[in-house]
Amino acid sequence: MKQSFGPKTLLYPHPVLLVGTxxxxxxxxxxxxxxxxxxxxxxxxxxxxxxxxxxxxxNILATGAFTVSIPSAGQVAEADFFGIVSGKDADKFAATGFxxxxxxxxxAPFVGECPLVLECRCTGTLDIGVHTQFVGEILDVKIExxxxxxxxxxxxxxxxxxxYDSFRREYxxxxxxxxxxxxxxxxFLPRKxxx
Amino acid sequence: MKQSFGPKTLLYPHPVLLVGTxxxxxxxxxxxxxxxxxxxxxxxxxxxxxxxxxxxxxNILATGAFTVSIPSAGQVAEADFFGIVSGKDADKFAATGFxxxxxxxxxAPFVGECPLVLECRCTGTLDIGVHTQFVGEILDVKIExxxxxxxxxxxxxxxxxxxYDSFRREYxxxxxxxxxxxxxxxxFLPRKxxx
Numbered sequence: 001m002k003q004s005f006g007p008k009t010l011l012y013p014h015p016v017l018l019v020g021t022x023x024x025x026x027x028x029x030x031x032x033x034x035x036x037x038x039x040x041x042x043x044x045x046x047x048x049x050x051x052x053x054x055x056x057x058x059n060i061l062a063t064g065a066f067t068v069s070i071p072s073a074g075q076v077a078e079a080d081f082f083g084i085v086s087g088k089d090a091d092k093f094a095a096t097g098f099x100x101x102x103x104x105x106x107x108a109p110f111v112g113e114c115p116l117v118l119e120c121r122c123t124g125t126l127d128i129g130v131h132t133q134f135v136g137e138i139l140d141v142k143i144e145x146x147x148x149x150x151x152x153x154x155x156x157x158x159x160x161x162x163x164y165d166s167f168r169r170e171y172x173x174x175x176x177x178x179x180x181x182x183x184x185x186x187x188f189l190p191r192k193x194x195x
Numbered sequence: 196m197k198q199s200f201g202p203k204t205l206l207y208p209h210p211v212l213l214v215g216t217x218x219x220x221x222x223x224x225x226x227x228x229x230x231x232x233x234x235x236x237x238x239x240x241x242x243x244x245x246x247x248x249x250x251x252x253x254n255i256l257a258t259g260a261f262t263v264s265i266p267s268a269g270q271v272a273e274a275d276f277f278g279i280v281s282g283k284d285a286d287k288f289a290a291t292g293f294x295x296x297x298x299x300x301x302x303a304p305f306v307g308e309c310p311l312v313l314e315c316r317c318t319g320t321l322d323i324g325v326h327t328q329f330v331g332e333i334l335d336v337k338i339e340x341x342x343x344x345x346x347x348x349x350x351x352x353x354x355x356x357x358x359y360d361s362f363r364r365e366y367x368x369x370x371x372x373x374x375x376x377x378x379x380x381x382x383f384l385p386r387k388x389x390x
Contacts, residue, residue: 001340002340003337004299004336004337005335005336006336007238007239007334007336008333008336009233009239010336010349011210011241011263012210012265012354013358015206015232034233035233035235036232037206037209037210037232038206038209038244039244039323039326039328040244041204041230041326042325043202044203045204045323046204047234047242047323047328049233049235070206073373076373076374077374077382077383078380078383080378080379080380081384083376083377084377084380085380085384095385096383104199116206116207117197118205126319126330128234128330129237129238129240130235130237131236133234135321137202138202138205139202140200141201141205142197142198142200143197143198143200144196144197148198153363156207156360161208162373164376165351168349168351169376170372170374170375171372171373171374171376171379172369172372172373173371174369175368175370176367177368178365178367179271179275179365180365181275181365182275182364184272184366185272185273185274185275185276185277185279185280186275186276186279187276188273188276188290188291189276189279190285190290
């Protein structure tokens with residue numbers, strides 16, 4: 001039996017996206033967003049929703065660029081801080097000791113300490129209620145070599161990304177391998193002789 | 196040191212969203228989407244990106260509605276199946292034994308067996324490359340009472356949602372509580388006497 005909870009921004013898992021930008025004078029800022037994710041395969045694109053009073057909102061409009069850094073479980077306090085304070089009130093990089101690194105492809109800084117970063121060129125915006133969604137074409141993905149496995153592929157157990165639980169307002173770690181995609185579901189395909 | 200991987204649709208975690216729709220004749224379908232997530236707090240809204248050749252694409256345009264069902268770890272094979280085959284070729288509900296349940300608020304079916312479902316009224320579309328993003332206002336969230344804790348709140352360890360790793364094409368389980376949000380980061384606030 002299901003119980004109704006009414007209109008809520010609830011699903012699992014929400015990502016924890018650290019959105020890096022410069023303002024018009026080149027000052028770096030970073031904020032935490034949980035409303036976002038990949039929005040197209042080609043061109044590879046990511047969407048992040050930002051409220052209009054945020055410094056990040058003005059910064060993306062000024063530069064046309066942003067980065068998305070994915071934090072590791074050991075960086076959860078820094079990631080939370082980036083969502084608590086405004087760049088108008090604090091230099092968030094200085095406060096945490098994290099390093100703003102200028103992107104190679106876009107005029108935006110990523111978090112040098114994060115294991116995985118996306119460099120994005122803003123290709124569009126969409127106002128959705130109190131948020132504006134920024135769509136970014138992903139020009140490059142950069143991964144810390146220490147989180148690659150022996151085959152040179154990113155290892156989620158080394159990256160240790162985490163998720164946000166919006167109902168309980170908690171961060172939740174990732175677990176481990178569950179099943180292969182585009183494979184586990186083949187059990188439900190009709191048997192060949194029945195086709 | 197970071198290594199460039201070029202333009203890729205990579206971040207962690209991607210959600211696994213089962214998008215339920217009716218076609219113009221009332222036939223239920225469901226497909227799996229990983230490109231999506233919450234996109235506005237008010238009105239509470241979720242975005243899912245769907246390719247234009249998908250049955251779901253035509254169905255949402257026909258009905259103006261969709262649901263999002265969040266599967267549990269024990270439903271990973273069914274969730275994968277919903278992404279492997281097209282509703283044009285199979286009755287995916289019949290093949291898995293899952294139950295299409297008509298929404299209370301919208302003309303779309305959700306997966307009766309899933310622990311959490313969103314009923315959504317489509318409020319807009321945005322073409323982003325090969326995908327079209329459908330924005331849905333969340334009219335109701337329904338949660339299976341068996342996954343609520345003693346306080347009546349959804350318990351992520353009972354829901355057992357999982358994520359999609361797009362690099363390895365694998366599903367990954369969720370772990371456990373990591374840190375409180377809007378709290379863990381307060382360690383980086385300036386001490387009061389320094390303000």
